Amino acid sequence: MRRAETLFALLLVVGAGVGVREALRLPVGWTAAGPGSGFFPLLLTLGVAFNAILILGKSVRTAHPQASEPFIPRTAFGPLLVVFLPMLAVIALIDYLGIYLGGAVYLAGYTRFVGRFGWVKVILVSVLIPVALFLVFERWFLLPMPKGVILEFLLYGR
């Protein structure tokens, strides 16, 4: 936990440094239109840097109450990856699968392998929910979602 705290604070310091550099590429002083467009960002990035350094200093100096605890409990590592990796995959494949098909695959995989559902339930859940969502968002509220090439082809033949 403590290492994570220190590392993250360090990351924030570096990030703030990059931010300061980005702000300095803009006019930060007085311009014809008052304070330049970089004035406020510069102020903020400097503030972030200052506080990040404070946090970093405190983390290095003082004893952390849960110093020896790991940042992610070992038992939680598997379940976390099981949620995260499919999320990553669905977003990465969204051009092909779209939200509805991607969602169906995600639901099916998750209920089957995490929830240990029987196949009938798996198919019911992963068909009915995406269809319901499709009707609500696409049809009822007219919000066009990415449908992916497969669903586009099936629905509109293109």
Add this chain to the structure above:
Amino acid sequence: MPILSVLNDLLYGLGVSLTPTNLVIVLAGLLLGTAIGVLPGLGGTNGIALLLPLTFSMTPTAAIILLASVYWGAIFGGAITSILFNIPGEPWSVATTFDGHPLAKQGKAGVALTAAFTSSFIGALVSIVLFTFFAPPLAEWALKFGPPENFAVLLLAFATFAGLGGGDPAKTILMTLLGLLLSTVGFDIVTGQPRMHFGLVSLQSGVNFIVIAIGLFGLGEIFLTVEEGLRLEGIRARLGFRDVWETWKLFPRYVATIVRSTILGFWIGVLPGTGATPASFMSYGLARQFSKHPERFGKGEVEGVIAPETAAHAAGIGALLPMITLGIPGSPTAAVMMAGFFIWGLNPGALLFTEHREFVWGLIGSMYVANVVGVVLVLTLVPVFAAINRIPFSVLAPLIVILSSIGAFAANNQLLDLWFMLGSGVLGYVFKKLRYPLAPLVVALVLGDMTEQALRQSLIMSQGSPAIFFNRPIALTFIVGSLLLFALPVIRSVRRRQATSAPERTADRE
């Protein structure tokens, strides 16, 4: 005079909210909100962020009534899971578990639920009355604000986070600055110059608030829930008419607690940056301190349910007061609602009262209607809502992820936003684990443009001299107040070093 005109406006607002369409919206919002409140891993803030895209095609009045009703529903619903399952459906119902669940285990689930809903209702109703009469004069006063006053009051809002939020003030301030910084990405609001995009074209259109909120509060929450592992062991709820009646007979005994919790809750809600969650904890603590039988708390004391529930709902109402009058959201949930204002083409703040009477008074009217309808709804439908919790988490988790993706995409019709959402989800998880508070980041992100504009306009007025904040009386008052609030954690930590270490308050979730 003013009282009569307020009553007149209120009648008009009730009329607006009682039209058949708006009544249906109230009902739908309450049902959705209660379901959101009941489901663990799906909070009010995220729930409202997810629903925001659905309001794009509505009138602003219908939209705000929907979102507000969802908020009230979520506050009611949070209590159900706390009492029956010992799992807070919402952060503000954590304190309700302390005595609510023991009561349920003793077979008094009906008493606990009735007490929770009824006190929630009373806290809400009294607060709405306070709201009705405080809002118009506050808005009228705020109309006199110029840019320096606006900046000073925004600074005061940020200072309350640092001063009253609890936790490490350096982290709170850092998160506030980070939120403001994120709002500067994109085009400069004054000169239109693209900035802070680090050479990435995709960042030039800015960072979308809804996407960030959904990631931080939606996905981050899922990660945390998965990490903690979710086990549901529920107690069956049956709420008979007798339970309700028997519990109501107990209420006169707790008048003092209810009054105290309402005032405390409302006031904490009004303060920007704090919300229903700290209000519920403080109210619980106070009730125990004032009780003649503090030892009964934690073992199933009805008062231990009444106190946090009253305060939580009062704070929920209070949080909307600065939003509607000053344009400053009193809680992250209010911040998400306020993000909606811009989308619906409204500018939050005092001008709403004069320019959008239907919107403001429709909202206020709907608060009365929604809370009356809400309490009846939850009292009668407890078993139905409790059954929602039988939805297995393995369906719920992917469903929330899919809904989050839909919400994030709909905000801007941009595929890249899904990556931003995922990134903020991971960051949200890290932030929570390392105790960086999320609320200031979200509120600051919404207020970023207003803050920068107020600051730069003030400096233009004074030709660059910061003295302008000190020689205008209202601005000066706010500035002094903010400085005091910023100093508060320092004073507190010095004191703590002298005394023994006090337990840390957590107020970062709402």
